[in-house]
Amino acid sequence: MxxxxxxxxxxxxxxxxxxxxxxxxxxxxxxxxxxxxxxxxxxxxxxxxxxxxSLEKIKDVVNDVKTETVDTVKTEATNLMMKEAKEAKYAADAAGNFTITSPNLELKGQKGQDKVEVSLRGVSLGQWKISDTVQSFIAQSKNNSNVSSSK
The missing domain is CATH 1.10.287 (Helix Hairpins)
Structure with a gap:
């Protein structure tokens, strides 16, 4: 304001x-x-x-704060994806559903879909499109799971 x-x-x-x-x-x-x-x-x-x-001005301010907060949290989650990729664990079931967990993040999705459900420290951040960062996080978690299962 x-x-x-x-x-x-x-x-x-x-x-x-x-x-x-x-x-x-x-x-x-x-x-x-x-x-x-x-x-x-x-x-x-x-x-x-x-x-x-006016109530319209108050509504605009609330929407601006909400948008800035969501953007900040998404940026933090994306940064955590890059930092925690080496610790991420990939688990999948026969139906094609997968879950990736790291110390602060959890991703749930289905093979072939273009969106995943993202949670940061247990708080849902909603569905995200699979961006390059998310795709890299998924690939790294698969590699981590393959390496740990082959030991």
């Missing part, structure tokens, strides 16, 4: 904010029921609406 916008808003509306805070403290100290929280919510919503912050 733009700090300049908030700074301008606070400079222009400081009196309204101070009055809203005083009313909030009075409500919190005097009213002892659920009505207190309803009044608090109404006051906060009124200040937010008065500030010109």
């Amino acid at each position: 733009n700090t300049q916008v908030w700074s301008d808003f606070l400079q222009q509306n400081w009196l309204v904010i101070v009055i809203a805070l005083i009313v909030l403290f009075v409500v919190l100290n005097l009213v002892k029921t659920m009505v207190k929280w309803a009044l608090v919510i109404i006051i906060v919503v009124a200040v937010v609406v008065y500030s010109g912050v």
Whole structure:
């Protein structure tokens, strides 16, 4: 969020904010029921609406944060794939389903499909298309399994 916008808003509306805070403290100290929280919510919503912050703007900010977080986690998982490829273990069943596990990652997929289910430290990251990095991770895990089974 733009700090300049908030700074301008606070400079222009400081009196309204101070009055809203005083009313909030009075409500919190005097009213002892659920009505207190309803009044608090109404006051906060009124200040937010008065500030010109629309729900659409809030939604955009939330979506931006979500997208950045998902991208960061995917980047971390991809980096871990490269680092943990030598420790990855490949296991497959007769139906063509396979599972690759490493200390922090787990991939599940089916032979011939172009997507795999990726989990990072037990948290699902959804289905990923098989990129060069994922393909390399799969190939290395197969080699690791072949080497360990031939010993």
